[in-house]
């Protein structure tokens with residue numbers, strides 16, 4: 001029989017699906033895959049229902065319905081003072097996942113290099129490689145997740161087409177600061193490169209930090225594609241409505257891929273998201289502050305058990321080092337084994353950190369990162385407490 005595409009077929013099923021299936025099989029509390037346990041605002045869901053009944057339900061415009069593109073432009077103005085022409089500078093996609101693929105397929109030519117910062121979100125590497133690009137990887141490492149500027153500069157060359165920049169970053173929960181962004185902007189200018197900016201957690205930033213889109217830095221409006229997700233901003237991950245903002249020529253390049261990937265996104269969901277983006281500032285502020293309180297609640301509980309908690313500056317994830325627990329209990333496996341253990345025996349699922357590195361779990365590339373696991377904390381307080389109780393019951397407290 002003929003073989004399948006070798007790049008994609010070498011990847012297993014995504015870690016999120018694997019851990020969620022294991023959690024379901026064992027009735028474990030799922031703090032693995034990132035999704036809130038309560039659906040987002042009822043008024044937004046009501047709008048989706050209304051628009052579905054009232055219609056139209058036929059193909060919307062390929063770039064997205066005008067109401068949503070206008071709302072995305074207004075959102076960029078309100079939060080970042082960006083002037084965006086809704087007709088030429090906004091593209092609506094089926095989730096940020098499709099936006100990432102459309103940007104990479106639209107920009108990458110075989111032989112191009114792309115700079116990625118590990119740990120990376122799971123779709124970046126496979127899609128980049130399938131598009132013909134060569135990854136140049138730089139790492140940020142716990143506990144401070146500092147960007148190694150020399151290594152980053154060394155990763156750029158005249159073949160660099162783009163950097164993929166995820167801030168707030170999943171899974172490290174790092175929020176890039178103004179200095180780091182300034183340095184990246186300098187490299188993009190120097191090497192005439194673009195940035196695909198995955199900013200799906202733009203409104204989930206903690207400790208009074210500010211999310212700064214790279215696009216807002218001088219000269220960067222020409223070079224950045226900035227991706228947002230209604231799934232994150234309105235806590236409805238199943239909706240899969242993404243929106244990308246950028247200069248008209250880059251948006252056109254991404255749309256060339258989008259028109260052959262999904263072509264359009266359900267019109268009732270687009271209309272409801274347009275309504276949602278118009279919510280008052282308090283909604284967006286509360287999203288971040290609610291998550292911050294949940295972070296502190298889970299971090300406190302896990303620390304009492306003996307996990308060492310890395311800083312979580314944004315997103316709804318936190319990274320925990322389990323070595324102290326391993327020493328205490330005699331566990332001597334890696335992160336994947338630890339996650340399997342806690343899912344099947346303690347009744348709490350998490351995600352092994354090494355899944356976010358090029359080699360994946362079981363690779364030698366990952367020595368130094370395979371004693372970390374990622375917990376998701378966008379859950380109701382009682383569930384977070386129950387998870388801590390189960391882990392404490394299993395491991396005891398420190």
Ligand code: PMP
Nearest residue numbers: 095096097121170198200229231
């Ligand atoms: N990027 C990052 C960093 C994410 O965590 C996610 C989460 N799913 C996505 C992109 C994809 O977003 P969407 O569900 O809108 O496709």
Ligand code: GLN
Nearest residue numbers: 016017032033034035170
């Ligand atoms: N973004 C989510 C996470 O990081 C998962 C998305 C997915 O399952 N593909 O957990």
